[in-house]
Amino acid sequence: MIEIWGRRSSSNVQKVIWALDELGLDFKRHTVGGGFGGTRDPAYLEMNPNALVPVMRDGDITMFESNAIVRYLAARYGEGSLRPKAPKALAAAxxxxxxxxxxxxxxxxxIFWNLVRVKPAERNDKAVADAGAKLTTVLAIADKRLAASTWFAGEDFSFGDIVLGVLYWRYSQLDCSRPDTPNIKRxxxxxxxxxxxxxxxxxxxxxxxxxxxxNEKTLG
Ligand SMILES: N[C@@H](CCC(=O)N[C@@H](CS)C(=O)NCC(=O)O)C(=O)O
Known part of the structure; x- marks a missing residue:
């Protein structure tokens, strides 16, 4: 069975376990990272010398880097579903x-780090404002894409929706202003x-x- 190492609160772990579920694959997850520790144990460092989550093991394949893991899973188990078959849609994904x-x-x-992960006294308000301004510009680009197609790769959901999908949920939960992007909303x-x-x-x-x-503790 596929094994995943990583706490559920990690956005990079979420990409992988969401992709596994989209593919209908069973997996066993080990809770490591953040307050749970374990990423500096020698056995873990053998799998991921960066001491970060996630790690995935599938038979004799052990990998780190969440996006690469999602693409691996899509290539091996999701040809024509999570991984588009048509070259044009694959290129877009x-x-x-x-x-x-x-x-x-x-x-x-x-924004997340400054509003949630540090104490209010350590908040960098300028960094939050700068990131907010940059997001207005870049989310307008994503919004324009989504005016032209249902999903990022075209008319079907694919791994091209995974990264922003995970991060957009987190963004939607933060106490900050967000640009009006009707196609991203849809x-x-x-x-x-x-x-x-x-x-x-x-x-x-x-x-x-x-x-x-x-929340990290409750999620495991
Ligand atoms: N580029 C890596 C980044 C991995 C990463 O930064 N993971 C964070 C969690 S999102 C981490 O391991 N933080 C330390 C920890 O959880 O112990 C990936 O996409 O997998």
């Missing part, structure tokens, strides 16, 4: 996954109809470090 990771994730993470509502998304991505985030720590 690859492009948007890469783009979301490089252009959107850092800004959502900056896409986000469609995501929320997917049982696997509801189960693994729509988890409590919290609005303070104390709430985050409590």
């Amino acid at each position: 690859e492009q948007w996954m890469e783009w979301q990771q490089l252009n959107v994730v850092p800004h959502i993470s900056a 896409w986000f509502e469609a995501l929320q109809q997917r049982p696997a998304y509801r189960k693994w991505a729509m988890v409590p985030v919290g609005n303070s470090i104390e709430e985050w720590n409590a």
Whole structure:
């Protein structure tokens, strides 16, 4: 059986376990990382020398890097579903996954980190404002794409929706202003109809470090 190492509160772990559920695959998850520790144990470092989550093992294949894991699972188990078969849709899925990771994730993470993961006295308000301004620009690009197609890769859900899908839920839960993006709103509502998304991505985030720590513990 496929094994995953990583706490459920991690957005990078969520990408992988959501993808596994979309593919209908059974998996065994080991809770490590964050307050649970374990990522600096020698056996763990053998699997991921970066001491980060997630790690995935499938038979003789052990991998780190969440996006690469999602693409591996899609290639092995989701040809024509999570991984588009048509070259045009596959190209779009690859492009948007890469783009979301490089252009959107850092800004959502900056807001999240400052509003939730540090104590109010350590908050960097300028970093939050700068990230908010950048998100207005980049989310307009995503919104335009989603005006032209139902999902990022075209008319079908694919791994091109996974990265922003996970991060957008987190963003939606933060106490901050968000740009008006009607096509992202429609896409986000469609995501929320997917049982696997509801189960693994729509988890409590919290609005303070104390709430985050409590949620992390409960989620495991
Ligand atoms: N590029 C890596 C980043 C992994 C990463 O930064 N994971 C975070 C959680 S989202 C982590 O391991 N933090 C330390 C911890 O949980 O102990 C990936 O996508 O897998």
